[in-house]
Amino acid sequence: MSDAVPMLPTLAAMFALAVGTFLLRLSGPFLRAKITFPARAEKLLEASAVVLLAALTAIAALTEGDDFVGPARPVGVLVGGVLAWRKAPFLVVVLAAAGTAALLRLAGVP
Amino acid sequence: MRSLWRTLDGGLLRDIALVCLAVGVIGLSYGAVAVTSGFAWWFPVLMGALVLAASSEFLFIGIIAAGGSPIAALLAGLLVNARHLPFGLAVPDVLGRGWRRMLGTHLMNDETVVFAIAQDELSNKRAAYWTCGLGILLCWPVGAALGALLGSVVEDTATLGLDAMFPAVILALILPALKDRALRRTALAGVALALAATTFLPTGLPVLAALAALPLFTVFTAKAAEGAAR
Numbered sequence A: 001m002s003d004a005v006p007m008l009p010t011l012a013a014m015f016a017l018a019v020g021t022f023l024l025r026l027s028g029p030f031l032r033a034k035i036t037f038p039a040r041a042e043k044l045l046e047a048s049a050v051v052l053l054a055a056l057t058a059i060a061a062l063t064e065g066d067d068f069v070g071p072a073r074p075v076g077v078l079v080g081g082v083l084a085w086r087k088a089p090f091l092v093v094v095l096a097a098a099g100t101a102a103l104l105r106l107a108g109v110p
Numbered sequence B: 001m002r003s004l005w006r007t008l009d010g011g012l013l014r015d016i017a018l019v020c021l022a023v024g025v026i027g028l029s030y031g032a033v034a035v036t037s038g039f040a041w042w043f044p045v046l047m048g049a050l051v052l053a054a055s056s057e058f059l060f061i062g063i064i065a066a067g068g069s070p071i072a073a074l075l076a077g078l079l080v081n082a083r084h085l086p087f088g089l090a091v092p093d094v095l096g097r098g099w100r101r102m103l104g105t106h107l108m109n110d111e112t113v114v115f116a117i118a119q120d121e122l123s124n125k126r127a128a129y130w131t132c133g134l135g136i137l138l139c140w141p142v143g144a145a146l147g148a149l150l151g152s153v154v155e156d157t158a159t160l161g162l163d164a165m166f167p168a169v170i171l172a173l174i175l176p177a178l179k180d181r182a183l184r185r186t187a188l189a190g191v192a193l194a195l196a197a198t199t200f201l202p203t204g205l206p207v208l209a210a211l212a213a214l215p216l217f218t219v220f221t222a223k224a225a226e227g228a229a230r
Helices: A007-034 A039-062 A072-085 A091-104 B003-009 B010-036 B042-051 B053-063 B068-080 B086-090 B098-106 B109-119 B122-151 B162-176 B182-199 B207-230
Strands: none
Touching: A007 B042, A007 B053, A007 B068, A007 B086, A039 A072, A039 B086, A039 B109, A039 B162, A039 B182, A039 B207, A072 A091, A072 B162, A091 B010, A091 B162, B010 B042, B010 B053, B010 B109, B010 B122, B010 B162, B042 B053, B042 B122, B053 B068, B053 B162, B068 B207, B086 B109, B098 B122, B098 B182, B109 B122, B109 B162, B182 B207
16 A cells, blocks of 8 residues: 555655644644733634634535535535534534435436 | 533533544544555554644645645645634633643644633633543544545445535534624635635635635624614
8 A cells, every 4th residue: 555655755744744733733822821812802813713614614615626526515515504503413414414415426416 | 531521511512422423434534535545544543643633634645645745735734724823822721731731732623622612611611622622532543543444445435425524514513603693794704715715826725815804803793782782
């Protein structure tokens, strides 16, 4: 298997990603210990996390690399979203999203 | 751990358990995708434990599998994970002290932050954050290992719809926060910006472009306060 992926540079990049991600996680609380934020700024920071996650949802649901994906995945995500909105259990949401996409692909929808 | 469990009520604990279970199932798809892309079985497991940020790992594997360079995969992964900086600004009180702080910092991710934000009191925020985080630290690599096994059996994991799981998970997690009208409108504007940015920005950057919508949040909340005062 490992001959398909040049292992050493990839492994080095993975460790660098692990370290870099840890530093990113560390820098938020570190910055905050240096500066005190007013309550309004704090609300704005919470909002920024939600906005990022919403964008991540849309990007992950609709794109693959630089291209838009076929309808099967976004429709699956939408079904999951509606179920979540109707307060369906979490696992039902996740399995319904995957199941919908799988069924659509079975029917020939990309 | 025991004190963490006691602080959480049953409903919340069940929600966290289900999220961890779902993360394990997404880990399945991740491990399977990695192995079918030509990675050794231990690679997604090791990366899962060390990076512990699903979307960046999918991206990393995807770029390498598509023939991209490790440097490109690294930069894209870091870009996607840049959101952990504002995350860390939003929830710093839950991380603990001393060596625990190192672990607590490592546990910071989409799900733990959402659960922490959703709780009212600090003790509940901390309990939800740690319970969810430790659960994910266990379920994500274990799911990846099982997926790597599965990947050598199932040919094309897309036929199972596994790629629809990750966005559905994040969507379900942020829905409660989106009940806030101002936040919902801001998030929608951010989504529009991010999607528009995919047409000209390289992979990983469009998510960050959504932050340009944040000034709207100030405008929308000011409007809401005005409406309430009237």
